[in-house]
Amino acid sequence: MNSKILLKITDKNLQKEYILRRNKEICIISSLIFLSRIIIFIAHIVSAVTNQRIFIFDQWAVRVANSVFHLLILGLAYKFPLIFSELHAPLLTISFCANLFHVSISKNNPPGLVSNVIGYAFFMISGLITNSRWIYTAIAMTVTMTITCAFYATYMGLSEVTIMIQYICVALLTMYSSYQNESRMKTEYIQMEQIKKMNNDLQSILMNFPEGIVLFNQDKEQIVLANQEFKRIFNCPNAIIDDMKSLGEKFNSNMLKPVNFLNRQENDGLNQKDNKLNQKYSLNDAPLRFTDGQCFQIEDDFEEALRKIDELENNTKRVEQAQKELVTLKESKIFYQSNQLRMIMIKSLTPIMKYEKLKLENHFYEMLTATVSHDMRTPLNAMTGLLDSIKTFIGDNQKGLRLLKVVDNSCKILLSLVNDLLDFSQIKNGKFRKNEQIVDIKKSVQDALDIIKLAVNEKGLELRVKFDSNIPPELITDGPRINQVLLNLLQNALKFTSFGYIQVSCQFVEGINTLKFSVKDTGIGIKNEDKSKLFTLFGKIESTNSMNTSGVGLGLNICKQIVEMLGGVISVSDNLNEQGTTFNFTVICFEEEGDVKFNSIINSARSNTIQFQPVDDGESDQLVEHKNISLDIDDSYEASSIQSKYSQFDIQLYDNPPVQASQKKRMISRIPCSCRTRSDVLVVDDNIFNIVTLQTILEYQFNISSDKAMNGQEAVDIVKHRIAMNNTNQCICYNQRQNYKVIFMDCNMPIMDGFQATSEIRNLTYNDELQIFIVALTAYTTENFKQKSADYGMDIFMNKPVTADCIRQILINHKVIDG
Known part of the structure; x- marks a missing residue:
């Protein structure tokens, strides 16, 4: 008043x-x-x-x-x-x-x-x-x-x-x-x-309290109030949520089993001595029979039956949802709505247990990440350190030097992935720090370009680089981090660009000591609604689902963290007047040392002394040359048919005495069959280093030339072309090169993955007598992946890296080479 x-x-x-x-x-x-x-x-x-x-x-x-x-x-x-x-x-x-x-x-x-x-x-x-x-x-x-x-x-x-x-x-x-x-x-x-x-207000508080609460009138033997958490813990169906009578039946049903999870051995001993722990109790009786703090496990007979059915049907989702709740009880008196009532509080321990389990798993993953990254760097250190020494043994052999550079660049990409993994662990732990040193920016950019130059050339793209003339020869910044950001952006550009060019530009703004970088491509572009997801942790745009590109979405988030740590910003925009995307980022740097501190929390974890080896511009040529190999003819071909078909040549075939298969092979090999320039093997992979590795094994160890494709769609087109070629100029020799005999098919590729490509190739060659043997190649080792490859029509599943011994047996079985 x-x-x-x-x-x-x-x-x-x-x-x-x-x-x-x-x-x-x-x-x-x-x-x-x-x-x-x-x-x-x-x-x-x-x-x-x-x-x-x-x-x-x-x-x-x-x-x-x-x-x-x-x-x-x-x-x-x-x-x-x-x-x-x-x-x-x-x-x-x-x-x-x-x-x-x-x-x-x-x-x-x-x-x-x-x-x-x-x-x-x-x-x-x-x-x-x-x-x-x-x-x-x-x-x-x-x-x-x-x-x-x-x-x-x-x-x-x-x-x-x-x-x-x-x-x-x-x-x-x-x-x-x-x-x-x-x-x-x-x-x-x-x-x-x-x-x-x-x-x-009290009712509202009780109804929304994070612990289960039930108010029970002992005189009238009825529930006055049961909050939402109580209904969730005891899994009350929606039909009975506001039905106090049905809730009362739940309240009086025996579904609480006393447990002791802190000491399972002690619990077993008590079960044997005290029959009290072997029984189930109702929510009405349990607080009266046990002291506060006693743990109970909710075991509803009906829910238990449903859970067992789901286990038999392998319905893992419902089994996880039907996990047994672990609770503790506490009772007190409360005066509510002019009545003295029993208030029973039910605290669910399940979220706490899940949280502790998650903490344990996160700690395990952190330890695993740190250990794996450390242990992976150890062999990488030996590989990168010995590569320069191997050059002395190779000498001026250009093919050997080319293969050595492929190995060198592969090691550097692997090192970049290890660095990303380590950075991800440090970001989660809040230990991510910059390591500023005197850096030659032009060389740092060129190092990143050299790593992907071979892959860019093999894909038929143009790699451009532009430097402003005012860039100082030496700047104080975190050069390896800048190299890491550029390499991540260049690899993304390479994934999504099928034609055109990739361009890297670098500018220096003198007034504010800022380096501006841009990575421009002519790829598929990015939708506006997807741009906000790019720099989030595990963020992948929707279009990548149909592109089937590898990666889990760590790279750009780590790039954002690095750029912001170096005082800059990163953004993405569409290209003007042409297709594609441009990534821009800035970095604050210094021309003089001043008060810059050169100590970093990760100095001992990362190596910043690796020097990148450039790749010559002329190395975009075909890696392997097609070589003529001996022809083979199936015994089903009659000599007369061959002689009549090639009557314009001076060929004499004898029916008697019988000619051995080896003799047939020598005689027919002199017939100029149209398949002499055709390859028996097709290698399909979106990673040029994988293609180079496999083609090198085929050429130098088995003397076999092979064709290549950079994605599934390209592989399908090559097979179609091979079928059309054979329809025009049929293969009639013993080599049976109507189509490829073996295809090494990577599973995860852009444009079209290996599974879809295999399915389409099977449809194209459905009526052929000689079916193509398709080998599934992947870095995944799960049983689901193996089953998926079989479901799509692949003949055999092989994990990367592949070895020459595995390849040899496949080639022998399918008459690509002699046993």
């Missing part, structure tokens, strides 16, 4: 509710007062008839008018409660003044005087008990008292001061009582509303 005098409720809504509620009480009380007045009126009539008093019309008219006025006030209070609720008592009190008219007519009538005095008290009490706003009622009582005293003093000639004081005291007492009565009622009403609000 805003004042102790006016007693007005501040809250308008609460004030309105109070007036409406008080008006109902006033109307009931006023109706009783009106009924009392009717009874008194009837009593006056009976008394007048009995005593044979003279009928005075004016007196009876005033009585009737006064009663009608009271009835009018009552009707207005029903009709307009917000207005006449507060005016009801004042109007009723002041209407007493009309009764003074009775006294004026018969001054010497003692019963009339007594009736008037009693009427004064009656109306004062009526005003008191119908009061809603004491200030208005007090004014009306004051007016009524003043008029009454003045009437008795002037008109009746009453000069007795004692009587006047009595009138005044009665008025003052009723006014004070009105004040106290209104103050008490409003205070109680406000307190009651506050208690109601507190109950609602």
Whole structure:
């Protein structure tokens, strides 16, 4: 309330509710007062008839008018409660003044005087008990008292001061009582509303409390309240969530089994000694039988049956959802909604156990990442360190130097992946730091370009580089990190670019000592809605799903972390006037050492001394040359058919004596078959280093030339071309080169993956007598991957890296080489 005098409720809504509620009480009380007045009126009539008093019309008219006025006030209070609720008592009190008219007519009538005095008290009490706003009622009582005293003093000639004081005291007492009565009622009403609000707030708190809570009335044996967490823990179906009777059945069902997960051995011993731990208890009984802190496992027989069915059906998703809850119970008393209730709190330990398990797994992964990255760097160190020494043994052999550079670049890419893995671990642990040194930026950029130059050339792309002339020869920055960012961006550009060019630009802004880099490609581009996902952890754009590119989405997130650590920003934009994407990033650097600190938390974990070996521009030529190999003819070919077909050549074939297969081979090999320039083997892989490795093994160890394809779609097109070529110029020799005999198919490639390519090749060669033997090559080792390769029609599954021994047996089995 805003004042102790006016007693007005501040809250308008609460004030309105109070007036409406008080008006109902006033109307009931006023109706009783009106009924009392009717009874008194009837009593006056009976008394007048009995005593044979003279009928005075004016007196009876005033009585009737006064009663009608009271009835009018009552009707207005029903009709307009917000207005006449507060005016009801004042109007009723002041209407007493009309009764003074009775006294004026018969001054010497003692019963009339007594009736008037009693009427004064009656109306004062009526005003008191119908009061809603004491200030208005007090004014009306004051007016009524003043008029009454003045009437008795002037008109009746009453000069007795004692009587006047009595009138005044009665008025003052009723006014004070009105004040106290209104103050008490409003205070109680406000307190009651506050208690109601507190109950609602308490109910809301209990319903949304993170622990399960159930309020149980022991006397009525019914649930008063069960919150959402309780329903979740006990897996209450949606149909019974608000059904207290069904919840009561859950409450009284035996589904709590005592357990001790802290000491399983101790638990087993207790189970043998105490039968108490072998039983199941209801939520009603368990808190009474066990102390606080006892762990229980919820075992619902129905849910257990469903879980076993799901296990039999290998429905792992539902089995995981149906994991048994582990809970602890605690009971206390609570006074809620005017009742003393049992409050049982159920705390689920399952999230805590999952969190601890996740922490343990994360710690294991961190240790595994650190160990693997360290152990991978050890052989890489030996490989990169010995490559320069191997050059001395190779000498000027260009093919040997070319293969050595492939190995060197592969080692550097592997080192970059190891660095990404290590950086990812450091980012998670908050230990990611920069390592600033004096760097030749042009050389650092060229190092990154040299690593992918061979792959770019083999893919038929153009590699461009632009340097501003004002770039200082030496700058202080984290050169290996910049190289790492550029290599990640270049590898992404290479993945998604099938034709055109890749361009790297570098600028130096002297005023703010900032290096600006851009990597531009003419690839497939990036949708606007996908750009926000690029730099998030494990973020891969939707289009890569259909492209089937490798990677899990670590690279760009690590690039963002590195760039921001070096004081810059990274962004992506579409190319203007042409297809493709441009990645831009900036790096803050220094021209002088100043106060730069050269210590890094990862100095011992990373090597920054690896020098990249450039690749000559002329090395985009074909790696292997096609070589003629001996032809072989199936025994089913008749000599006569061959002689007639090639009658223009001077060929003599003899039917008798029988000719051995080896002799046939030597004779037919002199026939110029159109398949002499065709390869028996097709190598399909999106990584040029993998293609070079496999083709090198085939050429140098088995003397076999092979064709290559950079993705599944290209492989399908090559097979189609081979079929069309054979339809035009059929192979009739023993080598049976109507199509490829063996295809080494990588599974994960852009444009079209190996699975889809295999499926389409099988459809193309469905009616051929000689089916192509397709070898699935992948770095994945899971059983699901093996099964998937078989489902799509691949003949054999091989894990990378492949060896010459594995390849030899495949080539022998399919008559590519002699055994």
